[in-house]
Amino acid sequence: MAAIRNSSEHQQKVYERWAPVYDRVYRGLLKDGHRTVARLASEAGREILEVGVGTGLVLPYYPKQCSVTGIDLSEHMIAKAREKVARNRLFHVRALQVMDAHRLQFADRSFDAVCLPFVITLIPDPERALDECARVLRPGGEIIIASKLGDGRGLQGAIEEAVAPLVHKVGWSSAFRIARIAEWVERRGDFEVADIRRVFPNGFFKVMRLRQLAGH
Numbered sequence: 001m002a003a004i005r006n007s008s009e010h011q012q013k014v015y016e017r018w019a020p021v022y023d024r025v026y027r028g029l030l031k032d033g034h035r036t037v038a039r040l041a042s043e044a045g046r047e048i049l050e051v052g053v054g055t056g057l058v059l060p061y062y063p064k065q066c067s068v069t070g071i072d073l074s075e076h077m078i079a080k081a082r083e084k085v086a087r088n089r090l091f092h093v094r095a096l097q098v099m100d101a102h103r104l105q106f107a108d109r110s111f112d113a114v115c116l117p118f119v120i121t122l123i124p125d126p127e128r129a130l131d132e133c134a135r136v137l138r139p140g141g142e143i144i145i146a147s148k149l150g151d152g153r154g155l156q157g158a159i160e161e162a163v164a165p166l167v168h169k170v171g172w173s174s175a176f177r178i179a180r181i182a183e184w185v186e187r188r189g190d191f192e193v194a195d196i197r198r199v200f201p202n203g204f205f206k207v208m209r210l211r212q213l214a215g216h
């Protein structure tokens, strides 16, 4: 099978189309993952960066004492997030900016937690994006990832591979392997996998906590 290449241009085009209908389709399906991400991030500290903030579906779930910055490649998705922040008076959202996860325009050690809800599998170079997340994280901080993270095994793995070209067209990914994140952790040596939990529907999505080790 031909390799599927994520590109930022593809993502921008696809999510321009998704922006008007995204909430109606995904709010319920991703709610458990969204809540879990927000809770875990707030446990890591007050200063939070959300990468791939999209239409801002996670934003209402952060506790009010947090200070949340969101970035996304798509100005159309971010526009929806801005509407949501204004409409729901989400004063804990400090800034929403169009930005690429490969090049975060923040100083080193700026955040207690960096969240990537349902985005890591879509980023053309996820390892580079994770390096950027690590750079802007303060020592001891956490990277929280939610996505469809498969292990590639058995019938399910075969089906995920088979449908990958189809789901790619609509801006999703089915064949991203959790091993890719574990290998990144291993290679860097300054993070540990603190937790992996399964969330709705029926454990289909996973939420992964990566903690930066003390002394790094």
Ligand SMILES: C[S@@+](CC[C@H](N)C(=O)[O-])C[C@H]1O[C@@H](n2cnc3c(N)ncnc32)[C@H](O)[C@@H]1O
Residues within 6 Å of the ligand: 008, 011, 012, 015, 026, 030, 051, 052, 053, 054, 055, 056, 057, 058, 071, 072, 073, 074, 077, 099, 100, 101, 102, 116, 117, 118, 119, 122, 123, 124
């Ligand atoms: C499936 S949506 C998830 C949105 C939101 N996090 C949620 O859970 O509802 C994926 C989002 O990632 C954004 N995205 C894709 N590639 C990106 C990149 N390289 N940098 C920043 N955002 C990106 C897309 O524009 C889209 O808004």
